[in-house]
Amino acid sequence: MNAILHRLPVVLAVALAWTLAAATSCRGQGGAGAPPPLAREFRGAWVATVDNIDFPSRPGLAAPQLRAELDAIVARAVELKLNALVFQVRPCADAFYESSLEPWSEFLVGTQGKRPDGGFDPLAYVIERCHQRGLQLHAWFNPFRASLPACKSPPAAAHVTQRAPQLCVTYGKFRWMDPGEPLAQQWSLATVQEVVRKYDVDGVHVDDYFYPYPEDKKPFPDDASFARYRAGGGKKARSDWRRQNIDEYVQRLCKIVHEAKPHVAVGISPFGIARPGVPKGISAGIDQYEDLAADVTKWLREGWLDYLSPQLYWPIDQKAQAFDVLLTWWHGQNPKQRAIWPGINPGRALDRARNWRADELADQIALVRAADHSPGHVHFSFKALRTDAPHVAGALRDRVYAEPAIAPHLTWLQAPTPKPPSLRREGAGRPAVAWNADPDARFHAVQARMRRRWRTVEIVGGGRNDCALPEGADAVTVTAIGRTGAASAPVTLGLAAGR
Secondary structure (H helix, E strand, C coil): CCHHHHHHHHHHHHHHHHHHHHCCCCCCCCCCCCCCCCCECEEEEEECCHHHCCCCCCCCCCHHHHHHHHHHHHHHHHHHCCCEEEEEEECCCCECCCCCCCCECHHHHCCCCCCCHHHCCHHHHHHHHHHHCCCEEEEEECCCEEECCCCCCCCCCCCHHHHCHHHEEEECCEEEECCCCHHHHHHHHHHHHHHHHHCCCCEEEECCCCCCCCCCCCCCCCHHHHHHHHHCCCCCCHHHHHHHHHHHHHHHHHHHHHHHCCCCEEEECCECCCECCECCCCCCCCCHHHHCCCCHHHHHHHCCCCEECCECCCCCCCHHHCHHHHHHHHHCCCCCCCEECCEECHHHHHCCCCCCCCCHHHHHHHHHHHHCCCCEEEECCHHHHCCCCCCCHHHHHHHHCCCCCECCCCCCCCCCCCCCCEEEEECCCCCEEEEECCCCCCEEEEEEEECCEEEEEEEECCCCCEEECCCCEEEEEEEEECCCCCECCCEEEECCCCC
16 A cells, blocks of 8 residues: 555544534534634635636527526535635636627637627626625636637637737647737736726636647747847846746736735646656656746745645546645645645546546545645536536535535735624524624624534625524524635624524
């Protein structure tokens, strides 16, 4: 039996203790005192719009169908007890939101640049629905990809390939904004800035497509931009210059987001292996540091992001890319203690891919919980969570996520801590609680005591200030949660005496 399997029972024991403390919690001290602390865990899922992977089901749907599909995604996320969606808003220099800079995406409307039915704005709608249901919404950007083979319609006049073709190059089957062109960086960052200023997002999320993944060992065609760099006095070798370009992009990304809204989290989801052979025994088909020009460990060291979601899409028992080895290594590269919320792959678990355990997702989440006091993870992608497979969505809903959780508090972000709510009982029959809401509260967490045991009933979203309680509840506690995850003092109301 390998070392991973030797370690796993210990890890599972730790994770079980976490689950019991955070999920069946609820017992209080003899049931008489205050409820236990709220469970803290980031539970996200990527909702991919490129090539209609997750949304919409096909291009060109009418607005009522688009609303219904987003409603179904949000409702399913709540049912599974997720607390965040990472929604792809810019798959290839196009938009799933009302943009003054880029055209509507063909994956939304069928023909790039065509206005959606009734002017429907998917980003505005999904933010509203998420916040109503107690979910965060992170806007996901692809920074430099301009088109891919799935793009079938002609580019709109507002697309970067038409407005500024000098910023774009063809690489294999893709069109790419050249990160070595300063204006290409400014263009990409301007789209982020537009979304952050205009929309009430909880996070900005950038994926792993910086410089593109290699195609047939072809060199990326940036001779012109590199020549201009050298002509301007630049001394770096090409690979170092490329990393400098991406370093500058990431640093500026964090700066413009936090300057616009200091409470908005910046997250990046890089390829899960920094370099082949790092740590020892780990291998990969690409060298992220060289091929993608992504010096991810530097970004962690410098604190240029708020959370990192390395794509750890491999199983625990696959030695060359072992999930637990990589998870431990990434935590070791984090001197500023930013959040490490790895990407995990329910799709491969659903397909029972080679080396995947029957209960792989549950085991991986147990490892994540054991490694971090503020754990979290992100599922790729949402479509794998749509069916009730007992080892995937069924296991998450019924066992792994025993009760709702709120995302960890990112203490370095800036937003007011909400004031404690003022509670009152409502309803003559089944008990309900209502409260006066502080404008600084994004959500309210409701815990109820029944038969001397506490449990979290619901994470109540904005626009609501009440919650129906389970039959038999004799006490309720409500905690206000701010935009960065900061919590008010909990307030408890006894129900048996009608207080």
